[in-house]
Amino acid sequence: xxxxxxxxxxxxxxxxxxxxxxxxxxxxxxxxxxxxxxxxxxxxxxxxxxxxxxxxxxxxxxxxxxxxxxxxxxxxxxxxxxxxxxxxxxxxxxxxxxxxxxxxxxxxxxxxxxxxxxxxxxxxxxxxxxxxxxxxxxxxxxxxxxxxxxxxxxxxxxxxxxxxxxxxxxxxxxxxxxxxxxxxxxxxxxxxxxxxxxxxxxxxxxxxxxxxxxxxxxxxxxxxxxxxxxxxxxxxxxxxxxxxxxxxxxxxxxxxxxxxxxxxxxxxxxxxxxxxxxxxxxxxxxxxxxxxxxxxxxxxxxxxxxxxxxxxxxxxxxxxxxxxxxxxxxxxxxxxxxxxxxxxxxxxxxxxxxxxxxxxxxxxxxxxxxxxxxxxxxxxxxxxxxxxxxxxxxxxxxxxxxxxxxxxxxxxxxxxxxxxxxxxxxxxxxxxxxxxxxxxxxxxxxxxxxxxxxxxxxxxxxxxxxxxxxxxxxxxxxxxxxxxxxxxxxxxxxxxxxxxxxxx
Amino acid sequence: xxxxxxxxxxxxxxxxxxxxxxxxxxxxxxxxxxxxxxxxxxxxxxxxxxxxxxxxxxxxxxxxxxxxxxxxxxxxxxxxxxxxxxxxxxxxxxxxxxxxxxxxxxxxxxxxxxxxxxxxxxxxxxxxxxxxxxxxxxxxxxxxxxxxxxxxxxxxxxxxxxxxxxxxxxxxxxxxxxxxxxxxxxxxxxxxxxxxxxxxxxxxxxxxxxxxxxxxxxxxxxxxxxxxxxxxxxxxxxxxxxxxxxxxxxxxxxxxxxxxxxxxxxxxxxxxxxxxxxxxxxxxxxxxxxxxxxxxxxxxxxxxxxxxxxxxxxxxxxxxxxxxxxxxxxxxxxxxxxxxxxxxxxxxxxxxxxxxxxxxxxxxxxxxxxxxxxxxxxxxxxxxxxxxxxxxxxxxxxxxxxxxxxxxxxxxxxxxxxxxx
Numbered sequence: 068x069x070x071x072x073x074x075x076x077x078x079x080x081x082x083x084x085x086x087x088x089x090x091x092x093x094x095x096x097x098x099x100x101x102x103x104x105x106x107x108x109x110x111x112x113x114x115x116x117x118x119x120x121x122x123x124x125x126x127x128x129x130x131x132x133x134x135x136x137x138x139x140x141x142x143x144x145x146x147x148x149x150x151x152x153x154x155x156x157x158x159x160x161x162x163x164x165x166x167x168x169x170x171x172x173x174x175x176x177x178x179x180x181x182x183x184x185x186x187x188x189x190x191x192x193x194x195x196x197x198x199x200x201x202x203x204x205x206x207x208x209x210x211x212x213x214x215x216x217x218x219x220x221x222x223x224x225x226x227x228x229x230x231x232x233x234x235x236x237x238x239x240x241x242x243x244x245x246x247x248x249x250x251x252x253x254x255x256x257x258x259x260x261x262x263x264x265x266x267x268x269x270x271x272x273x274x275x276x277x278x279x280x281x282x283x284x285x286x287x288x289x290x291x292x293x294x295x296x297x298x299x300x301x302x303x304x305x306x307x308x309x310x311x312x313x314x315x316x317x318x319x320x321x322x323x324x325x326x327x328x329x330x331x332x333x334x335x336x337x338x339x340x341x342x343x344x345x346x347x348x349x350x351x352x353x354x355x356x357x358x359x360x361x362x363x364x365x366x367x368x369x370x371x372x373x374x375x376x377x378x379x380x381x382x383x384x385x386x387x388x389x390x391x392x393x394x395x396x397x398x399x400x401x402x403x404x405x406x407x408x409x410x411x412x413x414x415x416x417x418x419x420x421x422x423x424x425x426x427x428x429x430x431x432x433x434x435x436x437x438x439x440x441x442x443x444x445x446x447x448x449x450x451x452x453x454x455x456x457x458x459x460x461x462x463x464x465x466x467x468x469x470x471x472x473x474x475x476x477x478x479x480x481x482x483x484x485x486x487x488x489x490x491x492x493x494x495x496x497x498x499x500x501x502x503x504x505x506x507x508x509x510x511x512x513x514x515x516x517x518x519x520x521x522x523x524x525x526x527x528x529x530x531x532x533x534x535x536x537x538x539x540x541x542x543x544x545x546x547x548x549x550x551x552x553x554x555x556x557x558x559x560x561x562x563x564x565x566x567x568x569x570x571x
Numbered sequence: 572x573x574x575x576x577x578x579x580x581x582x583x584x585x586x587x588x589x590x591x592x593x594x595x596x597x598x599x600x601x602x603x604x605x606x607x608x609x610x611x612x613x614x615x616x617x618x619x620x621x622x623x624x625x626x627x628x629x630x631x632x633x634x635x636x637x638x639x640x641x642x643x644x645x646x647x648x649x650x651x652x653x654x655x656x657x658x659x660x661x662x663x664x665x666x667x668x669x670x671x672x673x674x675x676x677x678x679x680x681x682x683x684x685x686x687x688x689x690x691x692x693x694x695x696x697x698x699x700x701x702x703x704x705x706x707x708x709x710x711x712x713x714x715x716x717x718x719x720x721x722x723x724x725x726x727x728x729x730x731x732x733x734x735x736x737x738x739x740x741x742x743x744x745x746x747x748x749x750x751x752x753x754x755x756x757x758x759x760x761x762x763x764x765x766x767x768x769x770x771x772x773x774x775x776x777x778x779x780x781x782x783x784x785x786x787x788x789x790x791x792x793x794x795x796x797x798x799x800x801x802x803x804x805x806x807x808x809x810x811x812x813x814x815x816x817x818x819x820x821x822x823x824x825x826x827x828x829x830x831x832x833x834x835x836x837x838x839x840x841x842x843x844x845x846x847x848x849x850x851x852x853x854x855x856x857x858x859x860x861x862x863x864x865x866x867x868x869x870x871x872x873x874x875x876x877x878x879x880x881x882x883x884x885x886x887x888x889x890x891x892x893x894x895x896x897x898x899x900x901x902x903x904x905x906x907x908x909x910x911x912x913x914x915x916x917x918x919x920x921x922x923x924x925x926x927x928x929x930x931x932x933x934x935x936x937x938x939x940x941x942x943x944x945x946x947x948x949x950x951x952x953x954x955x956x957x958x959x960x961x962x963x964x965x966x967x968x969x970x971x972x973x974x975x976x977x978x979x980x981x982x983x984x985x986x987x988x989x990x991x992x
Contacts, residue, residue, distance in 0.1 A: 090575055097573045114573035123578065126585040141632055143593030146586040147685035154686070170574070177579055192573065238592070246633055390649020399648060467650040471661070472642040480657040481644060488655055496646040507635050532641030540633035 079368030086180040086377075093118075093175070096185045100193060103363050108436060109197040109356065112211060113170040116192060120177050125150050127164050127174060134166055135218050137225035137331070139241050165191035167199040167342075169211035182377040185370070189360040194353025201444045202348070204341035214338060220266055221331045228324050240325050243544035244311060244332035249506050251311030251333040252340045273330075274323035277316065306510040306525065310545070311336070313511050319520060320550035329548065344447045344502055351405010352443055358382060358406070388464060399496075407460050408451070412439055415457065422458060448500035456493045458484070468495040473531075507534055509555075521552040528559040542569035594691060600625045601687065605695045609841075609978045620689045624682040696978075697845050700985040702853075704936035704964070705813050705904050716807040727802025736801035744799060749789045756785050815904040815936075816854040817846055818890050821872065822911035824861040824881035827943075834943045834971055835910040836873055841981050842908055843869070856893060860886035866893065883915045883951060884922045891930035900934035907931065907938040913949030920950040924958060932958070932965055939984045940968040 082099065083092050093116065104111065119127070129146035130136040166172040173191040175184050199205050229237045244251070307313045311333040315326050342349070361378055364370050370378075388403035389395040412430065415423045416438050419431035430438045442455060467483040468491060482488035482495070498504050513523040522545070526534060534557065546553045546569045557565035584590075594601060604623040612619075653659070687695070723736055759782050766775040819839050823832065846853045857872035858864055861879030864886040890907060898905055915923070932938060942952050948970070958966045969980045 090577065093575050094573075097575070101573065116573055116575045117578045118575070119578045119581075122583060123581065123585070129586050129589065138588045138592060140589060140592035140596045143586060143589030143591070144630055144683075146590055147593065148683070151685050174578075234592070238596075242632075247635075249634055388648050390651075391647035392649065392651075396649075399646070464648045465650040466646050466648055467653055468644055468646050470642065470644050473640045474642075476661070477658040478661055480653045480655055480659065482655050483650055483653055485655070492646060495644050498644075499646055505637075507637055509635055526635075528641070530642040532637045532643065535636050535638035537631065537633035538635060540631075541635050544633070 081371045081374070082369050083181055084371055084373075086182065088179070088181040088184050090118075092181060093184055093188070096181075097188050097192070099364060099369055100185070100189050100360055103360050104193040104197075104356075107356075107359070108440070109193055110200055111171065111193060111196040112168075112200055114192040114196060115170040115172045116175060116188065117172060118175050118177060121153075124164070124174065124176055125153060133218055133335070134168075134172060134215065135222055137222045137241075138229075139245075140238065141242075141245060163187040163191045165195045166214075167195075167205060167209055167211055167338075168214050171196040171199060171211070180377065182374050183381065185364075185374075186357055186361065186378055186381060189357035190353045193360060194356035195349060197356075198345075198349050198352045198443060201440070202341070202345060202447075203445055204345060204447055208341050209338050217266065217334065221335070224270070224327060224331065228328065232324065237328065239547065240328045241332065243547045244329055246541045246544035247310050247314075247548075248332065248336050250509060251309060251336040253309050253312065253337065254503075270327055274327065277323065277326060302514050302516045303511065306512045308508075308510045309333075310509070310511060310524075314545075314548050317514060318549050321548065325548075341447075344449070344500075347401040347405040347408075347448045347500065348443065348446065348451050349405075350402045351407075351409050354382075354386060354402050354406040355409035355439075358410075390465070404460075404464070407463060408455055408457075409439060409442075411457050411460050412442060412455055414459075426457060427455075449497050449502075452500060453493060453497040456496065458486075458489045461489055461492055466492050466496065468492050504529065507532070519552065520550075521554060522549045523554045523556065526555060526557045528557060528564070531559060533557065533565070539567065539569065542567060546570065594687075597623075597625055597630070598695075600629070601695055602698075605687075605692060606978055608692075609696065610975050620692050621687045622684055623687050624684040627683050630683045693844065693848055696841075697849055699987045700845060700849070700982065701987045702815060702817075702846075702850065702904070702906060702937065702985065703988060705815060706936070715810045715812045717810050718805045719808050721804045721806040723801045724804040725800070725802070727804070731802045731805075733801045733803050737795070737799050740801060741795045741799040744796065745792055745794070748792045752785050752789050756782060756789075759785070812852065813904055814852065814854075814902060815850060815906065816856060816898050817842070818856045818858060818893075818905070818907040819843075819872065820858045820860070820864075820886045820890060820907065820909040820911075822861075822881065822883065822886075822909075823859050823875075823878050824912075824914070825878050826881060826914040827878075827912050831912050831943045834974065834977060835941075837974065837977050838910055838941055838943075838971065838981065839908070840873070841977065845981075845985070856890075858886050858889055858893075860889070864889040881915050882919050883911060884919050884926055887923055887926040887931060891926060894931070894934055905935040907935055909938070909940045910943060911940075911951065912944045913942040913951045914944075915949070915951045917950055920954045923951060924954045927955075927958060927966075932962065935965065937964075938966050940966075941971050941980060941984075942968065943971045945972045 082095050097114070097116065125146060127134070128149045129142050136142060163176075164174045171192065173187065173196075175187055179187065199209075199211060205211070225237060225241075303313065303317075311329055314321075315329040315333065318326075321329070361370070361375075365375050386400070386403045386406045388400045389397075413435045415427055415431055416433050416435035419427075424431045442451065446454060461484040465484055467488075468481040470479045470481045472479075482491035484492060508527045508529060510525050510527075511522065512525045515521045515523075524545070538555070542553055542555055553569045555567045555569075556563050601623050604621060608621045723733060759778050763775055763778045763782070766778060819842065821835050821839060827835070843855065846855060855869075857867050857869060859867055859872055859875070859877075860883070861877075862882045862885065863879075866889065867875065886909070894900065894905060927938070940955055942948065952968065952970075955966075955968050959968050967984055969984060971977055971980050
C-alpha cells in the first residue's frame with residue numbers, strides 16, 4: 068500500500084534533471100504519479116492533459132473555467148480585466164485550471180517548468196479529479212460525462228437565437244439571468260443527467276408544452292367562481308427559492324427561446340453550485356495530494372533535490388496564510404485551511420494525542436486513507452469544518468472570532484483558540500462557509516395570477532443584514548423577465564421593514 | 572489513463588467575440604476616451620492603443636447581496652494578543668480586522684481600466700466616416716479581380732477535375748471506339764447460331780475465334796483515358812474599382828505660427844491615417860505653400876521647416892495643374908483638403924475662389940477647407956462662404972481654434988451621410 072521508502076541499495080535515478088519539460092517527460096511523470104495515486108487508492112476519471120499558452124489561459128479564466136461558453140459581454144469584461152492585470156504583473160496566472168468533466172480536462176501552461184507541470188499534474192489530475200469523482204455534492208449535482216456536450220448545446224442554441232432575434236435581444240435576457248445567477252439553483256432536488264440529442268428534443272417539446280400551459284394559467288377570460296374553488300387560492304403554493312426556475316416555468320410573457328436561455332443559465336449555475344460549497348475541501352484535498360504524491364516520488368528517488376526545492380517553494384506560497392493584520396490578508400486562504408485540516412486528520416489517525424482521542428474518538432488511530440476518503444466523500448465545507456476542525460489546527464492558525472455589530476461602537480472578540488473557545492470558533496467558521504448564510508435569502512412568495520400579475524419576492528433578513536444598493540438594478544432585471552410589476556419585501560422578525568417595487 | 576494534448580497551436584483569441592461585445596456595449600465611454608487621447612497625443616504616436624477607463628459602477632453586474640450593517644461574526648487567523656471578551660476599536664475604512672474579508676459589497680469606486688489595442692483604437696477613431704461622393708468606378712490595372720467560371724479544359728490540377736464531364740467523355744469515347752466491333756459481334760453471334768444449326772464445324776470454329784478476338788479488342792478499350800479528363804476552368808476578370816486621390820494643401824507661411832502649424836499637421840495626420848486605414852487604393856498628394864506651392868512627399872510635408880509669405884492661390888493652381896496632368900477627372904474621384912490660418916494677400920482671395928470655382932470644384936467630389944485661427948474669420952473664409960452656400964455637397968469649411976476641435980471637425984467633415992442621393 069505505502070510506497071517503499073528508498074534505501075541505500077536502490078540507486079536514485081531521477082526522471083529528469085533539468086527544468087525544461089517535454090511531452091515525453093510529462094507522460095513519464097504522469098505515469099509515475101498515476102501509479103502512486105493508485106497505491107493511495109485515489110479513484111479518478113481518465114485525464115485529458117492539455118498544454119496551452121498563457122493567452123489561452125487568460126481565455127479560460129474569462130469564461131469562468133468553462134472550456135466553451137456562449138458569447139456574452141461580461142466574459143469579455145473579465146477577459147480584459149485579467150489580461151490587463153496579467154500584463155501589468157499585478158497577477159500571476161494560476162498554474163492550472165481543471166474542469167469537472169469526464170474525462171477530466173486539466174490545462175498546463177507552456178511557461179511552467181517541469182517541476183510545476185508535475186505539481187499541476189499531481190494537484191489537478193489526481194487531487195481535484197478524485198474529488199470531483201468522489202464528493203457527494205458533485206455526484207448529486209453535476210454530471211461530468213455530459214457537461215461538455217451540454218455546453219456545446221448551449222453555445223449553439225444561444226448563437227442560433229442571436230441570428231434569429233438579434234444579439235441585443237439575447238444579451239438582454241442573458242444580462243437579466245446573470246443577475247439572478249445565484250438564485251437559480253435547486254438546493255434540495257436532484258436533477259438527472261440527459262444526453263445532448265435528448266436535450267435538444269426535449270427543448271422543443273418544452274417550448275411547445277410551456278406555451279400551451281402558460282396560457283391556461285394566465286387565462287384572462289373571467290370564470291364564474293364555483294363553490295368548490297377556495298377564495299384565497301395562492302400561487303405558488305409554497306415559497307420558491309429557485310427564482311430562475313420559477314420564471315422559466317411561469318413568466319407570462321417570455322418567448323419560448325427566452326425560456327430556454329433562462330434554463331441554460333440555470334443549468335450552468337447549477338453545475339457550478341457544488342464548487343462554491345467545497346472550496347476549502349476541494350483545494351485542500353488537491354493540495355494535500357500533490358504534497359503527498361510528490362514527496363512519495365522523492366522518497367523513491369524519482370526526482371532530484373532541486374526539483375523538491377522548487378516544488379516546496381511553490382507549495383509554501385500556495386498554503387501561505389497571512390494573519391488578519393497583514394496588508395496581504397484577503398480572508399482565510401482555502402488552500403491553507405484545507406491542507407492543514409487534511410494533514411491534521413492524517414496525523415490524528417497516525418499519531419493521536421490524548422486531546423485527539425477526546426475530540427475525535429472515532430478516527431483517532433484509524434487507518435488514515437479510509438478516514439480521509441470518508442471525509443472527502445461525504446461533506447461540504449460547512450459540515451467538514453464542523454466535523455473535522457481540530458483544536459490543533461485552530462491553535463496553529465490562531466483562529467479567533469469577531470462580532471461586528473452595527474449597533475455597538477466596538478468590535479467584540481467572541482472566542483479564541485483556547486479550551487473554552489474551540490467549539491465556538493469552529494461553529495462560527497463553519498457558518499461562515501454556509502452558502503445560505505452568505506447570500507441573502509430571497510424567495511418568491513406570490514404571483515398575483517388573477518389580479519395585476521405582479522410578482523412578490525420576500526427577503527428574510529438574517530442578523531439584521533439588509534440588501535445592498537445594487538438591489539434595485541437586480542429588480543429591474545427580474546421585472547424584465549417577469550414582464551409585470553415586481554415587489555420586494557424585506558422581513559425582519561416576521562415584520563415587513565422595507566418594501567421596494569419595480570417599476571417604482 | 573491520461574492523454575496529453577498539445578493545444579498551443581489552437582486558435583488565438585477565443586474571447587475576441589466577447590471582447591468585441593464588451594467594447595460595443597461601452598462604445599460611448601470608449602469614444603470619449605479616444606477623443607481625449609487624440610487631443611493629448613503628440614502627432615508622432617497617433618496610432619498607439621489606448622487605456623480606456625470606465626466608472627466601475629457602469630460595468631457592474633448587479634446581484635442580490637448583503638449591504639453593510641447588521642450583526643456578523645467573522646473568524647480571522649493570526650491572533651496575537653486577543654482573549655475572549657476583548658473589545659476593540661472598529662478599524663476605519665472597513666478594512667483590516669473588521670469586515671473586509673467577509674463583506675462582499677464591492678471594493679471601492681476604482682475605475683474599470685483596460686487597454687484598447689491599436690486596431691480597436693483606430694476603428695473607433697474612424698468609425699462611420701467615409702469619403703463623400705465616391706462614385707466613379709472604372710476598370711483599371713492589375714489589382715482587383717474576381718474569378719469566374721469559363722467552361723472546361725483538358726489540363727488542370729486534380730483539385731479542379733470535373734468528374735461528371737470526364738466520365739461523360741469517357742463513355743462517348745468507349746461507344747465510338749467499340750461501335751464497329753460490337754456490331755460485328757452481333758452479326759457473328761447470329762451467324763454462329765446458323766452455323767451450329769447447320770453443323771458446320773469449321774465455320775463455327777472460325778466464327779468463335781473471331782468473336783474471341785473481337786471481345787478481347789472491346790475489352791482493351793480503357794474505361795477512363797487521360798484524354799477524357801476535363802477540368803473546370805476559371806479566369807480572372809477585372810472588377811471595376813474606384814480610384815481616388817486626396818490632395819492635402821497646407822499653408823506654411825510666416826503667419827502660421829508653431830501652434831497653428833501643429834494643429835494643421837494634426838488635422839492632416841488624422842486624414843492620412845484615415846485614408847491609409849480605410850481606403851487601400853487611395854493616392855495622396857501633398858502640397859505645401861507659402862508664396863509658392865510645391866508638391867512634396869509625406870516626410871517633407873509633415874516635417875519640413877521651410878516658410879515664407881502667403882499666396883494661397885499658388886497651391887490651388889498647382890493642384891489644378893496636377894489634376895490636369897495626372898488625374899483625369901473621368902477616371903478619378905478627386906478630393907481636396909486645405910488648411911490655412913486664412914491670412915492671405917487681400918487681392919489673392921478672390922483669385923482663390925476663382926481658381927477653385929473654375930479649375931477645381933467642377934472636377935472634385937469634395938473639397939474641404941479648415942481655417943485654423945482664434946481670431947475672427949479672415950478674408951479667405953468670407954470669400955469661401957459663397958462657395959459653401961452655392962455647393963453644400965461639394966464644398967465645406969470649418970474652423971478650428973483648439974486641439975480639442977480637430978477631431979470633432981474631422982468627424983464632421985467626413986461623416987457618413989445616409990443616402991444623400
